[in-house]
Amino acid sequence: MNLLQKNKLLYSRAGFGISITEFQNPKPINEAVDSLFPKSLPGDLELITAEDWAKHKPSAMKEIMDEGEKKEIKKAFRQKTKDINLLWVQAMVNTSYPLMEKTAMFWHGHFATHIGNPYYDQKLLNIFRKNGLGKFSDLLRATSKSSAMLQFLNNQQNKKQHPNENFAREVMELFTLGRGHYSEDDIKEAARAFTGWAFDGDGEFIFRKGQHDDGEKTFLGKTGKFTGDDIIDILLEQKQTSIFITQKIYRFFVSDEKMDDKRVNQLAKDFYDSNYHIGTLLKNIFTSDWFYSETICGSKIKSPIELLVGYQRLLPIQFNNDRTVIHLQKILGQYLFNPPSVAGWHGGKEWIDSSSLAFRMRLPEAIFLSKELNIKPKEMDFDIMEPIHGDMMQETQFKVGKITVDWNEYIAFWKKYKKEELQYQITNLLLPYPLEDTIQKELSNYVDNDTIDEYIKSITILLMELPEYQLT
Amino acid sequence: MSISRRKFLETSALASASLMVPQFLKGFEQKKIINKNNKILIVVQLSGGNDGLNTIIPYRNDLYYKNRQDIGINKDKVISLNDEIGLNPSLKGLKQLYDSGNLSIINGVGYPHPNRSHFRSMDIWHSGSAENEFINTGWIGRYLDIADVDLNVHNTLALETDDTLSLALKGEFKKAIAVKDINQFHNAASTSFFRKLASHSNEHQEKLAGYLYKTLGEIKSAADYIYDQSKIYTTLQTYPNTQLGKQCKTVGSLIMANTETKIYYVSHGGYDTHNAQNARQDKLLQDLDESLSALVSDLKHNNRFEDVLIMTFSEFGRRVSQNASKGTDHGTASNLFFISGSLKKPGIYNSIPNLNDLDEGDLKYEIDFKQAYATILDKWLQTSSTEILNKKFTHLDFI
Numbered sequence: 043m044n045l046l047q048k049n050k051l052l053y054s055r056a057g058f059g060i061s062i063t064e065f066q067n068p069k070p071i072n073e074a075v076d077s078l079f080p081k082s083l084p085g086d087l088e089l090i091t092a093e094d095w096a097k098h099k100p101s102a103m104k105e106i107m108d109e110g111e112k113k114e115i116k117k118a119f120r121q122k123t124k125d126i127n128l129l130w131v132q133a134m135v136n137t138s139y140p141l142m143e144k145t146a147m148f149w150h151g152h153f154a155t156h157i158g159n160p161y162y163d164q165k166l167l168n169i170f171r172k173n174g175l176g177k178f179s180d181l182l183r184a185t186s187k188s189s190a191m192l193q194f195l196n197n198q199q200n201k202k203q204h205p206n207e208n209f210a211r212e213v214m215e216l217f218t219l220g221r222g223h224y225s226e227d228d229i230k231e232a233a234r235a236f237t238g239w240a241f242d243g244d245g246e247f248i249f250r251k252g253q254h255d256d257g258e259k260t261f262l263g264k265t266g267k268f269t270g271d272d273i274i275d276i277l278l279e280q281k282q283t284s285i286f287i288t289q290k291i292y293r294f295f296v297s298d299e300k301m302d303d304k305r306v307n308q309l310a311k312d313f314y315d316s317n318y319h320i321g322t323l324l325k326n327i328f329t330s331d332w333f334y335s336e337t338i339c340g341s342k343i344k345s346p347i348e349l350l351v352g353y354q355r356l357l358p359i360q361f362n363n364d365r366t367v368i369h370l371q372k373i374l375g376q377y378l379f380n381p382p383s384v385a386g387w388h389g390g391k392e393w394i395d396s397s398s399l400a401f402r403m404r405l406p407e408a409i410f411l412s413k414e415l416n417i418k419p420k421e422m423d424f425d426i427m428e429p430i431h432g433d434m435m436q437e438t439q440f441k442v443g444k445i446t447v448d449w450n451e452y453i454a455f456w457k458k459y460k461k462e463e464l465q466y467q468i469t470n471l472l473l474p475y476p477l478e479d480t481i482q483k484e485l486s487n488y489v490d491n492d493t494i495d496e497y498i499k500s501i502t503i504l505l506m507e508l509p510e511y512q513l514t
Numbered sequence: 515m516s517i518s519r520r521k522f523l524e525t526s527a528l529a530s531a532s533l534m535v536p537q538f539l540k541g542f543e544q545k546k547i548i549n550k551n552n553k554i555l556i557v558v559q560l561s562g563g564n565d566g567l568n569t570i571i572p573y574r575n576d577l578y579y580k581n582r583q584d585i586g587i588n589k590d591k592v593i594s595l596n597d598e599i600g601l602n603p604s605l606k607g608l609k610q611l612y613d614s615g616n617l618s619i620i621n622g623v624g625y626p627h628p629n630r631s632h633f634r635s636m637d638i639w640h641s642g643s644a645e646n647e648f649i650n651t652g653w654i655g656r657y658l659d660i661a662d663v664d665l666n667v668h669n670t671l672a673l674e675t676d677d678t679l680s681l682a683l684k685g686e687f688k689k690a691i692a693v694k695d696i697n698q699f700h701n702a703a704s705t706s707f708f709r710k711l712a713s714h715s716n717e718h719q720e721k722l723a724g725y726l727y728k729t730l731g732e733i734k735s736a737a738d739y740i741y742d743q744s745k746i747y748t749t750l751q752t753y754p755n756t757q758l759g760k761q762c763k764t765v766g767s768l769i770m771a772n773t774e775t776k777i778y779y780v781s782h783g784g785y786d787t788h789n790a791q792n793a794r795q796d797k798l799l800q801d802l803d804e805s806l807s808a809l810v811s812d813l814k815h816n817n818r819f820e821d822v823l824i825m826t827f828s829e830f831g832r833r834v835s836q837n838a839s840k841g842t843d844h845g846t847a848s849n850l851f852f853i854s855g856s857l858k859k860p861g862i863y864n865s866i867p868n869l870n871d872l873d874e875g876d877l878k879y880e881i882d883f884k885q886a887y888a889t890i891l892d893k894w895l896q897t898s899s900t901e902i903l904n905k906k907f908t909h910l911d912f913i
Contacts, residue, residue, distance in 0.1 A: 420678055512726060
C-alpha cells in the first residue's frame, strides 16, 4: 500500500473520509495518527443552558396552570432533541478532530439511550465527547450516573424494597461483559448494589441513601457490602470487559468482516494493561502494520451518518430546510438520539436492504442536482411517555429539495489535473479501491462532457451513486 | 448533456419496449409460476398502540365504564357480539365477517414483563424475541432465510407496502422488499445506469461489494416482476381512497395476478391516542374496516379468500383507565384479529382479560404473541416455527 492509500484508509476509519487537502499531501502515518488526537478536551456542545432547563424541569412546569400552555411549552422543548442532533452533525462536518466526534458516535451507539429529553441527551453527548478518547473506566462511570441512562434503564425505580434489574442487566450484557459471562443471580445482586442511584431535578446524579440496600451481596464470586461503584470496579477487573469492548471497537473502526481473534485478544490485553485507555487502543490499531492491508479497504459499509457527513465534508452543502438532515437519518435508518433499543445500531449489512440501497443510489442526484425524490419515513417518531399533540394522521411526505452546493473549491482543485487523469483520480479520492474496468467503462457513457466543470461534477456524482461508494 | 437527461432518455426507450408486449402474453408468462401451497399471509400493523378495550368492548362490565367515564363507548352504540363483548361501532364490515365465520378474535395477547416504549415493544413484536433479548432480524425475515429458493425466484416472497423496510422483514441472509408506489419503484430501477450496474451483479468477488451488487440485482428483478404483475389484474372493487385503502388495493391486485409473494406487510399509523381518543380511533378503525372489507370482497369475488389469512396487531394496548386528556396512555395486552375464508375456529377465541385483576392498572396477557406466530408459521406457511422463533410455542387452533 502506498502512503496515499494508507492515508485514505486511516481517514476513512478515524473520521468521515479523506479531504482533498489530505489527498494532495499524504502524511507519514505516525504524524497523521498523532494529529487525530485533540491536544485538549473539547468544549461542550451547548444548546440548552442550565437556566433553560430550570424553566422546563418538572417542578417548574407544575407552576404553569394552563394545561394548553403547558403542553405547548413541553412540545417545543422536546423538539430541541432535533436541534441537538443537527448541532452535533454540524460539529462532525466542521470539526478538525473528526476522530473525537466519530468516537462519540461509537459510544452513543454503545451506551444507547432514547429518552426524548434534550437536556439529558445533551449532557450525555458531552460525556461521550469529553471521555470518548480517555479512560473507559471514567466513561462507564460517568455514563452510568447520567440522568439519560438512569432514566432510560429505570434506575430511578430501583429501590431497596423493589429492586429494578434493568440497569444491572444491561450494564453487563451490553456495556461491559457481553452475554454468557454472568448469571441471573449476578444481575439480582448487582441491582441491589445500584439501589439509590438517582438524579435530581437538575439532572445531576444523587445517591439516595434511604433507598440503598446496604446489605451483603455476592457478585461474580466476590462478597461484600457492595455499592454501585464497587460493582463497576469489579466489572472493570474482568478481562472479559476489555475483550468485549475491543471486539466492538474493532467492528466499528476496522471491519464488518470476520475478525481475527488473535489480533483482537492482543489488542484487548494491551487495552487492559493501559488501564482501559481508549485513545491508546485506537492509536494501537491505527499504527499497526496489519491495519494497512488490502483486505481492510472496503470492508465496512458506511453508516448513514458517515454517508451524510462524508458528503458534507467533501462539498459545502446548504440544506435550506435543515429538517432535511433529520428526515434523511430516518429514511436511511440511523436517527441520532433515537436508537431502536438499548442495544444501539447493529451496523454492517444491516444498513443495506433493497430500499435503502436504492435510496442511497438516488440520493447524490437529489442533493447535488436538486432532483426530486419522494420518500416517506416510517411513522415511528412518537414522543415518548408524553401525550402527542398535532395530527398524527397528516401525511409527512418528504421531498429532498432546495439544496445549495458550493462546488467552486472542489472544481478548482481538479482543474489542476489533465482531463484524461480525472476519472482515475476522482475515483481514487472517492472509492475505497480501484473500480473494475467494466464499471469504469460504463461510467464514461454517462458523464457530461459539455464543459470541464460539468465533467468534474458528473463524474463525482456518478461515483457517489455506485455501490462501491457505500463501502469504506 | 446532463447525466439525468442521459439516464432518462434510455429509460423511456426501455419503457416503451416493455409496453409493446401485449398484456395477455405477460399474464400467460406469469401463470407458469405456481405457488406450491397457495396460502398467503397479510400482516396489518396498527402503529402507535391501538386501544384494545375500545376495539373489543366489554360493554356489560361496570368496571369498564367506571374506568372510562368520558371515553367509554355507550352500550347502545356497541355492535354486540355476545352478552359480554361487542365491537367498536366503526367495525361494521368486521361484524359481517364475524357473522359469516370469517373472523377470529384473540384477546389478551402480549408477552411477559411488557415494555411500554413504542420502539422497544415494536422491536419485540418485529423480531419475535423475548422481552429481554435483542435480536436484529425479524420473524418474517428469518422465514425468508430458510424458505425454499424456488418460491422466491424474483425476491418477492415477502413484500412491504412502504418506502422503507421494517425490521420484521429483515433476515440474516435474505431481506424482503419494500414498495409503496409500484410505478415509482419501477422507474427508479429502470434508469439505464441502474440497469447497467445491475447487469454486473454476478461479477463481484469481494464479499461486501458482492452483497451490494447482489442486492442491486434483486431490486431490478423485483421491480420488473412486480411492475408486470401489477398490470395483469384490474379490479372492479372500490377501495377507500386512503393510504391504507391504496395499500390493500395493491396487495389485492398482486394476489389476483398469482404473484409469488406469500407475505404482504401493511402498516396503518396514528393509533397513539393520548388525547381526544374517540374521534380519532373511530376514524382509524373505520378506515381499517372499510379497507379490509374491500380487500375481502375482492378476494371472494376471485375465489381466493380461502387462501388468504389477514392478521392485525399493534405493539401494545392501552391502559384500562382513561387519562386527564380524554385519551389513554401506553398499556400492555391487546387483541388480534384473524380474517380468512378458511378459519377452523372463527368467533371469539377466548374471553378478554379480567378487569378486576390488573397489573398496576394494566391488563394481564394470556396468550404470548409468539404462539400466534408459531401457529401461522407451522400451520399456514408450513415452515418450521422452532427454527424461526428458536423455541417451541404451543399452537393456537384458529387455523
